[in-house]
Amino acid sequence: MRPAVSGAQTVASMLSHWSTVTPEAPFLVFDDEDVLTLTYRDGWELAARGSAVLASLGVGHGDRFAVVLGNCVEFFACWFGAARLGAVMVPVNPNSTADELTYFFEHASCRAVICSSRQQDAVRAAWPAEPALIVLCGKDFNDRSSAPPPAPDVTVSPLDPLAVLYTSGTTSRPKGVLVTHANYLAAGHTIAGQLRIRPDDRWLIVLPMFHANAQYYCVMSALVTGASVAVAARFSASHWIQQARRCHATLASLFAAPARMILAQPESATDRDNALRVTIFGQNLTPDQLRRFEDRFGCPLLQLYGMTETIAPPLMNPLYGPRDNMTVGLPTESGRVRIVDDPLDRTAGDLAPGQTGELLIGGEPGITLMAGYLDDPDTTAAAYVDGWLRTGDVVTRRHDEFIAFHDRAKDMIKRSGENVAAAEVERVVNEHPAVFESAVIGVPDPVRDEAIKAVVVRTENGSGLTESALITFCADRLARGKVPDHVEFTENLPRTSVGKIRKNLLRQPISKEED
Template sequence: MDIMGNKTIISLLHEKCKLHGTKTFLLFEDNKQNTIAYTYQEFLNRVNKFSNVLLDFGVKKGDKVTLHLPNSSDFIVSWFSLANIGAIMVPTNVLSTASEMEYLIGHSNSVLLITEEEYLDKFESIRGHLPHLRNTLLIRCTNEQFKNMSFDYLIKKADANVPNITLDSKDVVSIMYTSGTTSKPKGCMITHTNYIYTGEAVSKAIRYSPEDRGLIVLPLFHGNGQYYLFMPALTVGGSIAITERFSASQFIKQTKRLRATIGSLFAAPIRMILAQNYDVKDKENFLRLVIFAQSVTQEQLNEFEQKFNVPLLQIYGMTETVAPPLMNPVDAPRDNTGIGRPILSGEVKLINEEGKEVQVNEPGQILVKGIPGRTIMKGYYKNEQATSTTMKNGWLYTGDQALVKENGYFYFVDRQKDMIKRAGENVAAIEVENVIMEHSAVYEAAVIGIPDEIRDEAIIAFVILNHSHSVTEQKLMEHCRTRLAKFKVPDLIEFVEEFPRTSVGKIQKHKLKNKVNL
C-alpha cells in the first residue's frame, strides 16, 4: 500500500485551507515594492477561478501549457490551476530567445501560452511554426486591445467552483527543462507525488514550521523555489513570500519587509550581496537560515554569516533529484565547504568509471537512489534514451563528482563535464577556481579546458577582479604555482568584466570557450 495514498498538491492545498483558511499564505512584492497578499482561502478561490478559465479555453487533462513569466503570485496560481484540472505546467525562462522558445513550446506540444504583454513580440516570428499552440493568455496586461486575453479580466468573470476532474498522485504536474550545453534541453517530468515527497523531506530537514515564511527570489521556472521553499511551506501550513526578481542590494531589506525567516540562494547571488555597500542595520533581520548551492569560499561564508547574523546551509540537488539528497544539517556540525550528508530519506553512493564504489577520500560520480515519479523525477519527456542513461537499476546518475570523508560528509569535486584532462591527469576546474579566488584581488573565477594537440587539454582561467583592485596575469600565475601541482596551473589567465550566466547565476562555461584568445 502507498503510505502517501492518492495525495496531490491540490488535495494538500484543500487540507491546509481547512486548517489555516484565514492565515496569510502568499505575499508577492513587485519591482516597485508593491505588495499583494492572499490568505490560504483567497489563494484557493483564485486557483479555482483560473482553473475554470483554462477549461473554458479548452485546456484538458494531460495538455501542456507554457508559462513564460517572471516571478509573481500568478505564476503560482497558474501552476496550481493547471494541476487542478490535470494539465501540465511547462515553466520557461523569460530571457530565452524566440528560437529557444520555439523548441520548448514545440517539443512539449504546448496548447496554451501564459506570458506578459512585453514578451508578445518574441512569439510573433515563431507562431506559425507551432501547430499545437492555440491560445495566449496575459498576466499584467495594460493594453485595451488585449483585454479579452488578460488574466485579471478573465478571472473576474469566472466562478470559483471546484473543477470536476479526477486527479491521481502519479499524474505529471510539470515538465521542467534543464539547460543544455552541447545538446537540446531535456524536460524533467515531475509528478504530484514528487512535489509531496519534496515538501515532506525538505520541511523535516530544515525544520520548517507553520510560523516560518520562505522567501523566493530566484526564478520560479527552476526547481529551487518550487522544491525547497514553496512545497515545504505548503506542507506544514507556513507561508511564502516572492519577489519579482533578485536584487543584491535589496535582498536583506526584502527579507525584513516581508518578514521572511528562510531564504535560498546560489553562490553567485551570495557574492553579489557581499559586494554591496554594507548596511549595519541589515544584521537585524528575521532570517533563521539560508540554504544555498554551489561553491563559496570559506572567507565569503564567514563574511555572510557575520554580516547578516544568519547560518548558511549548503545543499546539493538537481531538477532530476527533486528533493536535495545531500544537505548540511540544522542540528549537527556544519561544513559549508561541502555539500552535506544524506537527508533522512536519502541514499547516495559514489562510483568510479568502472562502476565500482570508491573508497573514502576518492572522487566518484554521485548516484542517488530513488523511485521514478516518487523520490526522483519520473523521467525525461519524449527522451527514453536519456532517461535510461540517467536512471539505471534504481539509481539516478547525476554526472557530478564528489568525495566522501571519514566524517560521512560529501564534498563536491566537479561536474563530470568540467573535469579537464591534461597530459593524462584529471584536473577539477573547481579546485583551480577556488585557488584563484583565494587571491585578495579576485572577485570570481571560471576555469575551462580547451583542446590541445600535445597535452589533451589546455587550462584557461577567466577572472573578474574586485572593484578597485588590480593584479597581473604573472602575479596570479605565481599565486597558483605556490598552491597547485604543476599540471593544474592555468596555461592562460584572461581578465573579463562579466561572465555569461544562466538566470540563477550559473556560469555558462560552454560560451566562455568562444572567448579564448590564444
C-alpha cells in the same frame, strides 16, 4: 500504488487542506511596487480562477500548456490551476528568444501559452497555433470581485505529471523533466524536515519561479507545512536584506553568484536586523565569503546539492550539529547516495571513504526521482543504472561522511594524464582578494592534452591584478599540475538564468578577423 511520502495527496489537495484548516493564514506575499498578501483561502480561489482560464482554452487533464512569466501572481494561478485540473504546466524562462520558445512549445506539444505583455512579441513569433490560444495575464486570474468557479469534476492522482521543467541546456537542446504531484510533495517534505519548518516560517524567494529551486525547495516546503512564501518580482542585491526584513522572512535560498553580489554591497548597521534563521545555497563560496555572510547578516548558511532530476536534495548540510559548507553535506535520506568509479561496471562496489568517483542517487521514479524525460525513453533509460540516477558529478565521501563536490565529470581537465577538477582550481583563484569570481576550463594543448585556463572577473579595486601575479598566487597554493597555464580577464561571465556559468561558451574559440 500510493506514494509513501505523501500518501494520496496531490498539490491541489494539499492546498485545499490548508484553505480549510487555516484559511486566514498567509500563504503568498508578493513584494513588488505594492505588497499583496494572499491567504490560503485566497490561494485556493486563485487556483480556481486559474483552472477556469485554462479550461476555457481547452486545457484539460494531461494537457500541457506553456507559462512564459516572471515572478508574479499569475504564475501561481497557472501552477495551482493546473494542479486542480490535472493539467501539466511547462514554465520557461521569460527571457527566452523566439527560437528557444519555438523549441519548448513544439517539444512539449503545448495547447496554449500564458504570457505577459513583455513577452508577447517573442511568443507570437514562436507560437505555431491560433493566436487566440495565447493569453496575456491579467485580472481574470485574481479577480476577487466575484465568487470563484466550482472545482472541476476530475480525478487527479499523485503520480500524474504536474510540470515539465526544462534543464538549462548549456551544451545542447534542453531536456524536459517530468515532475509529478508526488515529486513536488516529496521535495517539500524533505526540505521541511531538514530545516524544521513551522507554519510561522516564511521564505524569501528572489530566484526565478520557473526554476526547480524556488518551486521544490521554497514553495513546496511551505505548502506541506502551512507556512508562507514572499515572492520578489526580481533579484536585487542592493535590496535583498531590506526585502527580507520588510517581508519578515525567516528562510532564504540563493546561489553562490547572488550571494557574492549581496556581499559586494555596502554594509549597513542594520544588516543583522532581520528574522532570517537560515539561508540555503548551491554552488561554491570561499571560506571568507561564508564567514562574512554569516557574520554580516547573523544568519547561518547551509550548502546543499540537487538537480532538477533528483527532486528533493539528496545532500545537504545539517541545520543542527557539525556542518561544513565547503562540502555539499550529508545524505538527506539513508541509502540514497552511492559513489562509484565506473557506473557502467555492475560488478564493482561503492568506493571507500577518501576515494573520488561519480555520484549516483537512489529513489523511486515519479516519487523521489524524476518520472523521466519527456518523450525520450532512450535518454531516460541511459540516465539510470540498475535503478540509480547518474548525476555526472564527481565527488568524494570523506572519512567523516561529508561529501565534497569536485566538478561535473565533463569539467574535469585532463592535464598530462592527470585529472584536475576545475572547481578545485576555482576555489583557489577566488581566494585572491582582487578576484570577484572565476571559471576554469581546459583548452587544447599539443603536449599536455589540455592546458588549464582561468577566466577571471576582477573586483572593482582589482584592476591591477595581472596574469603572472595570479599564477604565482595559485602556484603557492596548488600542486604544480593544477596551476593555471593561462589567465584571461573579462567583465562578466556568461550565465544561465539561475546563475550557472555557461562554460560551453567559454570553451568556444573566439573568431578573429584577418588583418
